[in-house]
Amino acid sequence: LDHGYALPTAARDCLSSIVSQDVQTLTERPRAVFYTSENDPAKHTELHEGRHYSIPLDEVKTVFPHGLPSRFQQQIKTFNEACLMVRKPALELFSYLKSSNFAHPAVRYLIYGEKGTGKTMTLCHVVHYCARQGWLVLHIPDAHLWVKNCRELLQSSYNKERLDQPLQASFWLKNFKTSNERFLKEIKTQKTYVWGKRESTEAGRPLGEVVEQGLARVRNASDAVGVVLKEIKQQCHLGSFRLLVAVDGVNALWGRTTLKKEDKSPVSPEELTLVYNLRKMMMNDWNGGAIVATLSQTGSLFKPSSAYLPQQLLGKEGFDTLDPFVPIPVPNYSRQEFESCYRYYLDRKWLQHERAHTEDGREELRFLSGSNPRQLERLAAPL
Amino acid sequence: MAAPSAAGLGRRLRAWLPRLTQVRWSRYNPSFLEPEVNKELYQKPWEELSEEEKEKMELKAVRPIKAAPPNVSSSVFSDPVISKFTNMMMKNGNKVLARSLMAQTLEAIKRKQLEKYHKAPEDQKEAIECNPYIIFHQALKNCQPIIGLSNITKGGKTYQVPVPLKDNRKRFLAMKWLITECRENKNRRMLMPEKLSQELLQAFNNEGPIIKKKHVLHKMAEANRAYAHFRWW
Numbered sequence: 348l349d350h351g352y353a354l355p356t357a358a359r360d361c362l363s364s365i366v367s368q369d370v371q372t373l374t375e376r377p378r379a380v381f382y383t384s385e386n387d388p389a390k391h392t393e394l395h396e397g398r399h400y401s402i403p404l405d406e407v408k409t410v411f412p413h414g415l416p417s418r419f420q421q422q423i424k425t426f427n428e429a430c431l432m433v434r435k436p437a438l439e440l441f442s443y444l445k446s447s448n449f450a451h452p453a454v455r456y457l458i459y460g461e462k463g464t465g466k467t468m469t470l471c472h473v474v475h476y477c478a479r480q481g482w483l484v485l486h487i488p489d490a491h492l493w494v495k496n497c498r499e500l501l502q503s504s505y506n507k508e509r510l511d512q513p514l515q516a517s518f519w520l521k522n523f524k525t526s527n528e529r530f531l532k533e534i535k536t537q538k539t540y541v542w543g544k545r546e547s548t549e550a551g552r553p554l555g556e557v558v559e560q561g562l563a564r565v566r567n568a569s570d571a572v573g574v575v576l577k578e579i580k581q582q583c584h585l586g587s588f589r590l591l592v593a594v595d596g597v598n599a600l601w602g603r604t605t606l607k608k609e610d611k612s613p614v615s616p617e618e619l620t621l622v623y624n625l626r627k628m629m630m631n632d633w634n635g636g637a638i639v640a641t642l643s644q645t646g647s648l649f650k651p652s653s654a655y656l657p658q659q660l661l662g663k664e665g666f667d668t669l670d671p672f673v674p675i676p677v678p679n680y681s682r683q684e685f686e687s688c689y690r691y692y693l694d695r696k697w698l699q700h701e702r703a704h705t706e707d708g709r710e711e712l713r714f715l716s717g718s719n720p721r722q723l724e725r726l727a728a729p730l
Numbered sequence: 731m732a733a734p735s736a737a738g739l740g741r742r743l744r745a746w747l748p749r750l751t752q753v754r755w756s757r758y759n760p761s762f763l764e765p766e767v768n769k770e771l772y773q774k775p776w777e778e779l780s781e782e783e784k785e786k787m788e789l790k791a792v793r794p795i796k797a798a799p800p801n802v803s804s805s806v807f808s809d810p811v812i813s814k815f816t817n818m819m820m821k822n823g824n825k826v827l828a829r830s831l832m833a834q835t836l837e838a839i840k841r842k843q844l845e846k847y848h849k850a851p852e853d854q855k856e857a858i859e860c861n862p863y864i865i866f867h868q869a870l871k872n873c874q875p876i877i878g879l880s881n882i883t884k885g886g887k888t889y890q891v892p893v894p895l896k897d898n899r900k901r902f903l904a905m906k907w908l909i910t911e912c913r914e915n916k917n918r919r920m921l922m923p924e925k926l927s928q929e930l931l932q933a934f935n936n937e938g939p940i941i942k943k944k945h946v947l948h949k950m951a952e953a954n955r956a957y958a959h960f961r962w963w
Contacts, residue, residue, distance in 0.1 A: 702807055
């Protein structure tokens with residue numbers, strides 16, 4: 348370990364790459380080593396790798412009503428800004444999305460990696476990119492929430508064998524409405540839907556009405572979600588909008604649930620309306636968009652904690668359904684990314700301990716966290 | 731062997747001196763040395779060491795070393811005061827829980843102070859202390875009583891006599907008051923880290939129930955000044 352030089356090699360390489368970039372940002376803001384002022388994800392390239400870019404707070408409220416992890420939301424509240432690091436997996440996904448042919452069936456991208464390496468944050472970066480480009484974003488923040496801890500399970504009125512989840516469905520519909528206001532006015536229904544004796548939605552009405560119906564009559568919320576998904580899928584190939592299906596914890600759709608029916612028999616995922624309809628979206632029989640999914644062991648049920656590969660977490664059924672997919676591994680921080688994260692914490696005054704500013708402190712943090720983003724955040728919290 | 735002789739020695743010693751016997755014995759041979767955890771000492775070149783340090787280093791080459799106990803660490807972030815406080819918070823030997831509560835408390839203090847810092851105008855920013863360790867140490871120092879009371883029986887009656895306290899006793903009392911206050915006087919739904927961070931911030935600003943308790947103790951000692959001559963040590 349060299350303790351001698353003033354700047355570590357990684358940051359020095361970073362600096363040399365800045366000189367070729369915008370010199371004026373360096374003079375304006377001396378923290379440009381780990382920070383970039385390029386706030387549009389579409390313009391992020393390898394030059395921006397390892398740098399943090401900030402998302403304006405009002406955009407966070409519209410684009411991510413329910414997407415960000417809870418620790419990151421606390422961080423936004425404390426620092427008063429939302430800064431995301433640009434990393435290689437996200438840049439790879441952007442290049443695929445930019446060069447994809449929307450006449451072909453939707454390609455499935457599966458983000459996988461060990462615990463705490465940044466899969467959900469990569470997904471959020473992609474969601475921000477697509478929202479900026481004007482795509483319709485169907486973001487399910489955590490599919491595991493739909494297969495566990497459900498207080499109310501109603502028998503579905505549409506199909507006797509399936510079960511409804513009114514609370515989860517209405518919560519998701521509310522957040523979906525916040526993020527995609529203008530699409531709900533533009534897309535029109537193509538069929539008449541009858542919700543009850545006196546309530547029905549005619550063909551040709553805007554989709555916003557279906558969402559309102561789901562929010563007003565909570566009993567029909569799950570069916571409203573199903574209708575929304577069906578309509579969007581049918582109309583996507585016409586080309587008036589691009590669709591991004593972003594699902595976090597997609598392995599929940601093909602695993603087991605902890606829910607029980609009234610006769611104490613276990614519920615399998617396809618008996619839940621929400622899961623059944625979401626599985627139909629994950630098939631690649633539509634075109635005009637892309638499907639980006641993340642595997643997650645953290646909220647998963649009945650899976651060992653060391654499992655992180657697609658085959659281990661999805662099981663045979665899930666893997667066969669998702670089968671031709673593009674795997675995108677997300678590794679721990681590289682040396683450069685670790686330095687960048689460390690400098691960012693120092694700059695925002697998050698690392699307050701006097702020893703944390705020294706070389707010894709930095710090396711100790713690197714060793715203890717193993718360059719894992721989540722461990723680094725957890726370790727830096729009390730320091 | 732050392733075992734029967736140590737136990738037998740203990741029993742004989744206890745019979746001979748019924749009041750002053752050792753309770754904790756060490757199974758190590760007296761030739762074993764204590765471990766040195768400080769990394770900086772090993773990074774110093776040979777010429778800079780003082781005489782006694784040089785002798786110690788030479789001795790280490792020939793003598794065996796005891797095993798390091800789990801509570802001493804060579805981490806640059808370890809703090810003996812925080813370790814002692816964590817041990818006092820621990821219940822039933824659950825150090826993992828106590829340590830995580832301590833970490834959450836420090837994080838809560840830091841978040842509250844940082845939010846205040848970012849909202850404050852430029853001139854007041856320097857006055858706001860954001861380092862949770864400085865706040866913790868200062869709060870404990872503010873809670874330490876200077877003088878304590880001790881029960882002395884004279885002529886059949888017990889008097890509360892004002893008595894100077896040793897440093898260790900002061901630290902212990904401050905930590906004990908802090909922990910009992912946080913365990914008892916809180917809402918059932920409020921968690922320990924939040925309550926502790928609240929109390930620490932109040933103590934840092936010299937206000938709150940623990941500072942009041944310290945002042946009450948000082949007043950009692952002041953009221954019982956007449957009995958101060960009962961103390962013989």
